[in-house]
Amino acid sequence: MRQVLEKIYVSDEGQATITCPQCGLTRQARVDQYRGRKHTIKVNCSCGIGFPLTLEFRRNYRKRAELQGTYRILSNGGGGGPAKIYDVSRNGIGFTVSGVHSIKVGQRALLDFTLDNRKQSRLQKEVVVRSVDRNRIGCEFNSHQAFDKDLGFYLQP
Incomplete structure (x- = not known):
C-alpha cells in the first residue's frame, strides 16, 4: 500500500x-x-x-486551479500568448504556456485571467517572473498593486 x-x-x-x-x-x-x-x-x-x-515553506496558501488566461511580457523583448493558470496564492501565480517561448526570470508581465467563481471575476495582474521550468512559469504579483478582494475570497479554503 x-x-x-x-x-x-x-x-x-x-x-x-x-x-x-x-x-x-x-x-x-x-x-x-x-x-x-x-x-x-x-x-x-x-x-x-x-x-x-x-x-x-511558503508564506501563503497556494490554491490549485485550472483557469484560462493570457500573458503579455512588458519588458525585455515582449511577446505573449495563452496561459493556463495551475495555482494562485495571495502573493503569486503559476501558469503554463504551450510551445516555444522566451520568458526569463526577472521579466515583468501582465496576466489577464478569469476566476472560476460565481461572479466569473476577470483579473489583470502585473507580475514579475521568479522561476521558469520549461513551460511552467512562476510569478510574484507586483507589490505595489492593491490586494484584490475577489482574489481574497477565491483563495479561502
Whole structure:
C-alpha cells in the first residue's frame, strides 16, 4: 500500500508541527536546515512507524486551479500568448504556456485571467517572473498593486 505524502507547513521561525498518522503523537521539530529547497523527509515515530512528509515553506496558501488566461511580457523583448493558470496564492501565480517561448526570470508581465467563481471575476495582474521550468512559469504579483478582494475570497479554503 502506498503512503499518502503529507504536506507540513513551516512557521517563519522554522518550526514544523508533525503528527504521526498511526498513533496521533504530535511534536515540534526545527527544520530550518531545509529552507530554500523543496524537501521530502522521512520521519520515524516512537510508535515504530516511519512516514514521509513534504515541508512547505511558503508564506501563503497556494490554491490549485485550472483557469484560462493570457500573458503579455512588458519588458525585455515582449511577446505573449495563452496561459493556463495551475495555482494562485495571495502573493503569486503559476501558469503554463504551450510551445516555444522566451520568458526569463526577472521579466515583468501582465496576466489577464478569469476566476472560476460565481461572479466569473476577470483579473489583470502585473507580475514579475521568479522561476521558469520549461513551460511552467512562476510569478510574484507586483507589490505595489492593491490586494484584490475577489482574489481574497477565491483563495479561502
